[in-house]
Amino acid sequence: MNDLDGTVYLDHAATTPMVPEAIAAMAEQMAITGNASSLHTSGRAARRTVEEARELIAERFGARPSEVVFCSGGTEANNLAIKGLYWSRLAQDSARHRIVFSSIEHHALLDPVTWLAKHEGAEVEMTPVDKQGRILVDELRAAVEREPSSVSAVTTMWANNEMGTIQPISDVVEIARAHDIPVHSDAVQAAGYLPLDFAASGLDAMTVTAHKLGGPVGVGALMIGREIDATPLLHGGGQERDLRSGTVSVALIAAFAAAVEVSVSRQAETVARIEGLRRRLLEGIVRTVPDAIINGDPQPGSDHRLPNIAHVTFPGCEGDAMLMLLDAQGIECSTGSACAAGVPQPSHVLLAMGYDDTAARGSLRFSLGHTSTQNDVDRLLEALPAVHQRAQRASLVRAGS
């Protein structure tokens, strides 16, 4: 995206611009009064909009409409999935106190899992990953099969948000299914960039969110099988299958559906274009900074990596210094790391992949999206040599202090 103000936005994995269709749907619905739970005409009209959106989203993601539970977004969907499954399975069978998850989950999954361990006595087991950031299936199998009857849920993200590495979801499903263990996947980063088929995947629950695929922030969905029991987090009117209470936001849901429609229908074309831009970007980076290391799985394709994420380590540089210098030139990217009070912490994903603290701090994530242009990539490549040189100098100063 090259706005009038000249901003080069290379952080689509954080959030991507809304597509005009979603903005239009949202504006249209915001002008209309109606609670989808009301029985009168306005209420029925709102309900119709919500249900049509549900049907569309279900259809595009290979789910049944009744399997789509709208909520506030990825964090809530992940919390609902993992806490809901854990509590419900444990209530049925007190032996099921284990959760098996991966070491590269987003905080929106990692933190509820560690919370369950700390406050609810869950025994949690982290599946390690290889150098590309892909889980070691045999390790996951061993963890489950050591005592399958004590596992309440298995969860592995579909594609990693920092690295873009796609996980072997079918293997995960096969292992869990063999022991009748419910399996969840956080597909927030995959949705929009990979074809997702909930039914074909064999998953019991899957998280998606609107704002990563051109919809608004504040709405997402947990796809969850009809027959799967989960304990709700929010109690109240029971609007969403009694699993999630709270007045549904007609405008957000309508915009979510519009964005799903656009992103899925244009997926092949967008992905092909973005792959080209990503290649140009990485070739350019390696040309400018020959010792730059491109992380993750180098191979494209839906078994390998997302088309839109480029994760690069710049040895001898601090990522946050580069981010600041690029930002000063209107080029926006991410260090791909979690922040505590704005303090960059080395990413747990990179540490899990075997990177040391310094390499983890010296990395940047550039993520492309539907509005990315060749000019965006070229602006970055133009700015990079000077930025890299300065950041390198700043690191030397620090090392010497």
Add this chain to the structure above:
Amino acid sequence: MRVVAAMSGGVDSAVAAARAVDAGHDVTGVHLALSRNPRSYRSGARGCCSIEDAGDARRAADALGIPFYVWDMSEEFADHVVDDFIAEYTAGRTPNPCLRCNEKIKFAAVLDRALALGFDAVATGHYAQLETAPDGTIEMHRAIDMGKDQSYVLGVLTQEQLAHSLFPLGDTTKDVVRAEAAARGIQVAQKPDSHDICFIPDGDNAGWLAEKLGPKPGAIVDEDGTVLREHDGAYAFTIGQRRGLRLGVPADDGKPRFVLDIEPVSGTVTVGSREALAVDALACLQPLWCGAAPTGTLDCTVQLRAHGDEHRARVRVDPSTGSGGGSTVRVELIDPASGIAPGQACVIYAGTRVVGSATISATSRVRAA
């Protein structure tokens, strides 16, 4: 100039940043993360290192419309300030961590990083004034608000550091700064001033040191050497301390007793009368001069602690007499001082101008113990 404004989340640094913007500089706000665990540091009103403070700094930067980042300086801070603080107490000295932070973090690690990243200067909300003398020397002077003057904790800065420093508040009183913050719509306008040591969460220095250093029993003795009681660690005491001595037996003359001396190796803490605290000569090491080193004997004033009184003094620099060949400084106090501990900084002033600074290594009492 391209300026990094160090923004603590308090009102002073926010207004300093605003003034740097007004002066036409290209300003970037930077909050320093000094704790490895931000939750453990003092929060809100009393510190500068908590998550709330980072948020306040961010909001102030937003209000000024300047970019804002958090720089993680926690390792440097742990090495140069916290570890130094512990080591100094272990050696029986009384360090000033704020001064150390200015010397090693704000105007060293932060400034060096800023310069490497293409900035020209660091601006802070310290109350002090800089003036360039005709010969090009950068002079540091006390702020016009003597109640807020912070030249004492900046007295360690070298010419090179001062050449890249901006103190936009030196010519202003705190009242004016608060009013200006309110007028500019900066949310922290009424936030109380910070006090004490930011990395000690509850202000209990002795408790914090006890936790870090463990029990180091020793004796509290009077000036005759009579043991009054045992204690768990000399670091719980500072020279001049009166409260919390828990001596049980009153002094012979019935007057309150004060800590006169701490002997680090044995941990012996000597107590005595207020009169015995008075000190009229100091030996100081590692002088740093703000400009040229004085020669001969200098009639001047000295300040011996942050926000402490000025004492008239006569200072003599002895080159090459310190260990390792460094200079030493002898200070005769015309106005005696009390409660002076080795480790404290002696900052030397000619009028309002900072001449230099040195670390007190020994004191001589008016009435020897």
